[in-house]
Amino acid sequence: MGKKMLSESAVERIEKEYEDWLEEYHKALKKMPERSERFSTVSDLEVKALYTPADIKDGDYLEDIGLPGRYPFTRGVQSTMYRGRLWTMRMFAGLGTADDTNARFHYLISHGETGLSTAFDFPTLMGYDTDSPLARGECGKCGVAIDTIDDMRRLFAHIDLEKVTTSMTINPPASVIWAMYLANAENQGFDRRKLGGTIQNDCLKEFIAQKTLMLPPEPSLRLVIDTVEFGTREAPKWNTISISGYHIREAGSTAVQELAFTIYDGITYVEESIKRGLDVDEFAGRLSFFWNSHIDFFEEIAKMRAGRRMWARIMKERFKAKNQRSMLMRFHSQTAGCSLTAQEPYNNIVRTTTEALAAVLGGAQSLHTNSLDEVYMIPSEQAVLIALRTQQILAHETGVANVIDPLAGSYFVEALTDRIEEEATAYIRKLDDMGGMVAAIERDYPQMEIADAAYHFQQQLERGEKVIIGVNKFPSDRPELEFVLKIDEEVERQQIARVSQFKDDRDKVRLGKAMDELRRRCEGPPCWDNNVMPALIEAVRAGATEQECCDLYRDVFGTYTDPGSF
């Protein structure tokens, strides 16, 4: 037990004074009523007018808040945080062909971004090649089209992969894309053990929220654990899962749900990895997280701090991790896409700025800031530059990076952190009672919670209880921006021709053998000898396309479609 931060008598005096003040407050409201009947965060957590030390009287500074880089890490995962090194400025980028995206990568790097992040187009995300009939009209529109290892080569042309880390937002086909990345990097002379980066590879949140669906839950998990196992042995600097809350939030969940469901996904991955025979301290240090940074400023900061504390406690108490590194919730953050508007799009710069500030004060390791035109389609160069500069201005001009976790001790922020942790923990207990996340998904539990929250917010918006400037307050039309990036339909034709040529040129005998080996491993029980990664690396080197590998998966493991429950 720790010592409380204030003595009982001090708390009593404060509470008494607060009650007194509250009377004055209500008197004043008679003359000038509150602006709203009820004040709540964007997730509808009610907030009071004022917080005092009495609101955090039960906490213990060292046990609950602590110091940065020390358990329970509420104040940050490293002792030096941004004093030692700023967060990585990692702008999500992907458009058209590999060459187009490579150009965008170089543009961003030359303007100061410090890490790469790859957005893939929908066919790639869903495990289809550009020449698939299902891919008609989708090539290059939401990200880059990657069908073969040759596309991967062009994507990362002239980039030192040992010096810069790469994040790739890819889920069911993650093992295939990672294999292409590793194989290509080695072809370029890089050492896989020195490669740093992340694959999103978080299948559980697909069933819950993002819905890039391919295989059923069990084999999806098997493939994820294969990558964790492979990373532990062969690519120790690589983060094999980015356990994501971003998409859960974008689907309409509350901050508490985002936190709880994501942490529970993490719990599931840890359990599955342990079942595979890995020791928790072997792999947990390379699990990373991905949080949304939404428009309600303090709610996001509190959520991120609560998250760090919860994860540390879970890793230590539930999974008995011994190494401190296994308890760290390192995370990337992206400002909330769903908070941006098509109406008066320049307002989005302001939204992104406050959201980015929240992520910085929340202690993110890596950050993407949305561009003002990201509502329409892929950001233009002009817009993405402003977004990058936003991070740089925050980092170098405002001083917020110069003191670690500066909001700690704020009565409101600490009270909100505690509250969010409490509510998220209740969800975690409920999921335990349901028998775990896969069981909960089969019963549509997280999906229904999210759908209800989304509908609730929509109704609040339409009643005017929640405000979006330019939409339901000071409503405005949406203009045509001067610089909207369009993807030419020609891109699709070129890519199809390229893939066709590639397929003609490859060594079909070598490919056949490699695919047989991949199939043998997939059909066998999960273990190191049947780990798909080595077989995939050989297969993509032999010229397997992304779809060919995914079709094999679909054939062996079956497919999954969203049950569409309401």
Place this chain on the structure above:
Amino acid sequence: MSHSPKKTYAMTIVDLILAGDLRATARLLRDIDDELPTARNILKKLYPHTGKAHVVGFTGSPGVGKSTLVDQLTTRYRQEGLTVGILAVDPTSPFSGGAILGDRIRMQRHFLDSGVFIRSLATRGHFGGLTRSTFDMINVLDAMGKDVILVETVGVGQDEVEIAHSAHTTVLVTVPGMGDEVQAIKAGIMEIGSIFVVNKADREGSRGTVRELRNLIELGLRHSEDASWLPPILETEGVKGRGIDELHLAIRRHKEYLFANDRGQLDEVLRKRARNQLIEALKDEALKTLLQRRQARGLSLDVLIRKIIAHESDPYSLVQEMLSEELQ
């Protein structure tokens, strides 16, 4: 005149439906759903062409996996070269009168197969788990030429009995751990199911649920007049496709049983179905006619309702009075 233009038009629709035209069938089903009198005329003409299809009903609580089983069975039937009609029922919201019909999603792979016709219906306030017009819609799909008609119910309450009266074969679907639900249907379990399925059989408690069902069935058989069909209890995993072949076979065996030599069983089923259809049609028409006649004389139900609330009379006496007035 030998026939009116209206009659000719109605016959053209009939021809289209008998030829299996999708649009005409879909539109007629809509008219039936909305209880349009014009639909009745067309139904009358279609009726002689019914009686060929094997009608299989699926009942069980929401979430047990009926849609998935229907989807898997449809694949088997198509492999056999049989055509399939599917009616999937979802509940109407009591507040708004609207409905979300989402069972189709689980049968996506059949959307482009012209041998499969899938229709989603809302209960529209009918509490029996089936809609009022389900009988008629089954007849339309039958006349259209579908070899097998699979009917999937909402799966709550008394619908088990209803579906048994409109189908030849009824499949009751449960999942492990639903012991209480199974106990609740012990009264008349033989009335309900020809075949019993424990789906999601990979879950804990599957064997236990099978045992409970077996006990109930044995109890039912002892008290039943006719013990010639022993309902099989099958374990399936719909999503993985396990146990589907066995289910397919069990359904076929039941059909063979019904059509066996003396046809006694089939006749009994047909008798129950026909009786039910007749009673339902009679209930509908009698009520409608009665209310219409009263309305024509300016009599509404409001006066009677007020009498009941004020305890001046009771519903039963009022109905008797109404009937003796009307049936004079």
Place this chain on the structure above:
Amino acid sequence: MNGERKLRILVAKPGLDGHDRGARIIARAFRDAGFEVVYTGCHQTPEQIVSTAIQEDVDIIGLSILSGAHTYSFPRVMELLKENNAEDITVIGGGIFPLEDISKLKAIGIKEIFEPGAKIEDITDWVRQNVQPRRALAS
């Protein structure tokens, strides 16, 4: 009973885009407005959409898309409806569209496009005012 015919609406997402938050919200809203909604969710091809629309005899097809792939799927749906003599089905779209594409889509017969920020109430009002349930057969 025999009153107004209920409106039947198909809500579907063509193409590979899986962001169904908006589609789910509008499906619920349509149900709350008293319509019967056939919901087939994401990853529908234009062929599947039209086949469903015909079998279910819907009055309206609502397509939700945010990925920019409407340039292929919307015209293809209109084409298939024509091929199947089902042009009387109203088609509306919701989601993200470049301004200049909106007029192009209306020119090929998409009756209305609803963009981000559209109120549920406005959408259901539009439907009630602009779409009638199909007339009965043999009338």
